[in-house]
Amino acid sequence: MNNENDRHDGEENGDEIDPALVAILEQLWRAQCETPGRAWSLAKLSKQAGVPMSGLRRHLTALVDGGLAVTTLAEDGTGSASLSEDGRGFCAEVFGAPAP
DSSP states (O other): OOHHHHHHTTSOOTTOOOHHHHHHHHHHHHHHHHSTTOOEEHHHHHHHHTOOHHHHHHHHHHHHHTTSEEEEEOTTSOEEEEEOHHHHHHHHHHHOSOOO
16 A cells, blocks of 8 residues: 555645646636637536536636636536636647647
8 A cells, every 4th residue: 555645635746747637727728729718617617628516626726826717606606717817828838829
């Protein structure tokens, strides 16, 4: 049993990046490229990224805290998310320019 991995409990381990976080960033970048200036609903992001809503919300909180994303949440639990200016710059560097 590897206690080192148990302590991380889903957090980054060394150079590994959570695939769910990457999937969410990819979809936020896709949203930016396909519909500039428009946020995607959390439901759409969850489905497109293949991440359960609870995981999506947790990762979006971290992305918002890191200045890479912006979210809006309604009282009924619905909401939307998009990349911040810093997030757009970061994703352009990581994922490259959008395909024509």
